[in-house]
Amino acid sequence: MPIIQAHDGFLTVFNMFTCETLAGQDTIVEEMKQIVDNAAYPGWISSTVHAGCDSPGTANYIQWRSLADLEARYAGADYQNATVPLFQRISTSVALLKTEVVFSQHHPDLDQIEISPLRDDYTVIIVMDVEPANQPALVDALGRPDHWLMEVAGYRSHAICRGIDGTFLILYAQWENKQHYDAFHHLPEHRRPAEVRQVRAFADTVITGRRANTYRVVHSRSAAAVNRAN
Template structure:
């Protein structure tokens, strides 16, 4: 099954689609078919995990490749991309290549499994501010981990310098709602202000390749 770790010898590609709620499952099925028929046997492919947002307006593909060159060869393979042409009718909200820069706690089982509950926080940042944001993410993540419902926090920085994301794994979303309401966690909603724009969605993992 897919795993997340700072020392993973992979690059991470996160693609987030915007979708009408009534077409969310159609998009998931379309991506899944493309993965099964054209992607999973490509050189350098490691894993892909599909997530659906609870509000119905996003679908995220969290993919891992051995090297950036492998991923670029896949993107530039016109025959493979032609197989996935049905995906072109859906709008991509964000697409970046990332490295994992903060992953806590150290002893967590950072596995991506079907049914997992994920909070994905997206930070749009100027390149000159990206590493400062990483420093603050490393500083404030232990505060979030005081919530017993947060299983792990995994901050990624995009290689193009303009995006950071936190892939937070939760025991249940009720714990996440408590975090939003508890005053002791207020610094978590403030540390990034002045450095980045932020939005988040809550997701459920609905598909992994390799399977659980």
């Protein structure tokens, strides 16, 4: 199953879709599964499909060998003439976000950050918009070891992914369940360590927009698994 690790050398793409209903979400998930199960593109490493929890929508966490490989896939006739029109028709918004993992941290009880439908992670994905001039400082602020977070009940892991166009960051986090995440999310500021409050306060000064949802992993496939089967 796919592993998230800082500076892994992959291009990490978040294909994120919103829709109005759970039925629409189910349709997108099924279409994504078909694409993932038939993926055999040069440079494709893995795809992991997430179904929305708090709001209808999906996210596909995709690892590519390089930007050139991704662009070759996007330029293909099948993608342009079939895939793009399909998802434009069945979703209310589409975001194809190209990133690199610049920081990752996991609880000591875990050996690594694994994303898999065989796990029960409550996944949080937050997209944070930022001016290009401020992206390096935001990466530096958020991409630091957080020892306090290791002690928060229900925390499992998180990663910071830098948008390669300089305009955003993505936080990808795994929690034990919704109850633990909500307790952390709504924790009063005065109960957080001073250094954590400082980072959060700085982030609020440079982040120009946020979009967030929670997810469960429902499907995954990797090129490594395909190669082992052949």
